[in-house]
Amino acid sequence: MTDLSHPSRSVVRDAVHHIWTRERVWLAFAGLLAVVFVVDAPLGTSSVQFTIRNLIDVAPFLLLSIGIAAYASATGADGLIARAFTGSPAVMIAVAAVAGGLSPFCSCGVIPLIAALLAMGVPLSAVMAFWLASPVMDPSMFMLTTGVMGAEFAIAKTLAAVGLGIFGGTIVHALSRAGALADPLRDGVGNGGCGASKVRTPQPVVWAFWHDDTRVAKFLREAVKTTLFLTKWLALAFLLESLMLAWIPAELVTRALGGTGIVPIGVATLVGVPAYLNGYAALPLVGGLLGQGMAPGAGLAFLVAGGVTSLPAAIAVWALVKRPVFALYIGIALTGSFVSGLLFQLWVSL
Known part of the structure; x- marks a missing residue:
């Protein structure tokens, strides 16, 4: 009789190795969710609902940016885009x-475009400028900020977005x-070096x-690959965000951001890095704090830092680029x- 035990063990071992090396994000998501359900089942249910709802909300932006990136790759238009950044x-x-600052993409939706631009060989300096400015302001955000906090604050936030992009790019x-930073993308995500050939040898x-x-x-391969890649990281990010919402009282954030002077600006910047509120949800909170006497500079620092480095965006960036680039981004x-x-x-004190 043929002994099938060894081949069977080999198949199982290979399958486990594949899951562990390629699907660790999903394993982390499932493990964390299982722990939450054991500790607090209602919170687990609400976290699942929160994650699904946020994935649905961000889906239009993600699908648009993924489609643009995949279309540019399939048609060869990525070469035109790359040459536009020469x-x-x-000036770039x-x-x-x-x-x-004018693009309609959120901090998560811009990620596929960033990966595509880097893979095309577009300089990281220009990509970083776009990357930093995009999540802070867009046309709809400008109108909403004007309605909630006034035109002066909306203009300041727009200038902050562009200024942050120029500062980071420089x-x-x-x-x-x-x-430094010659090869910014993680292995398997793309290769910023080889993409430069699209500029040197343009194709029709x-x-x-x-x-x-x-x-x-x-087109299909690129779209599916990017969609699956982002879905797993964003699902984990939104799950973590739901737990932060549940375990970190809003009153604590309110107390941390209150007051005047330079210290609240620094505190608001640090609190904004893991900001668990998206740009739209944060506006009413900051608007209320400003009405209670919070320094306008602290409000702006919180919104800018939170927009660029919100938890879903930060996790997506972590998955995309190497650690030195991620540290530089933060x-x-x-x-x-x-x-x-x-x-x-x-400015407001003058």
Whole structure:
């Protein structure tokens, strides 16, 4: 009789290794959720509902950005986009920051575009400028901020978004010239170096790619890969966010952000990094705190820091880039948010 035990063990071992190395995020999600259900079943149920609801809410932005990235790859238009980011570094950074401040993408929805731009060989300095500015302000956010907090605050937030993008892009450009940050993407996500060939050797663009089976397959492959990649990370992020909402009282945030002077601006910046409120939900909170006497600079610092480094966005960035780039992203967000709040406070004090 043939002994099948060894081949069977090999198959099981390979399957376990695949799940552990490729699906650790889902394992972490399932393990954490299981613990929550054991400790507090109603909280587990509400966390699942929170996660699903937020995934549905962010889906239109994600699908749009994923579709754009996949379309650019399938048609060859990514080469045109990459060439648009060539030329003077200062001009590239400024244009990227302004484009980010005007784009309609949220902090999560911009991630697929960032990955695509880096894979095309677009300089990290310009990408970082777009990356930092995009989640802070968009047309609908401008209108809502104006309605809740006034036109002056909305304009200040817009200028903070563009300024943060230029500030971050300039720092990254200086580091890149010194030889750092040459390969920012994690292994398996993309390769920013090889994408530069799209700029050096432009290929014809096939806008109607659906007539070419190879391009259709490439479009579907890129779209599915990015969707699955982001879904697992965002599901974990939203689960963690739901637990923060449940375990960190809103009154604690209110007390931390109250007061005037430079200290509340620094505290607001730090609190904004793991901000568990999205930009729209945070506006009424900050508006109420401003009405109670909170420093306007602290309110701006909280909104800017929270917009750039909210938990879902930070986890998505962590999954996308290498650790030095992630650390730089957090550091720039912290510094830029604090400086933005400080400058705005000085302006309103004049």
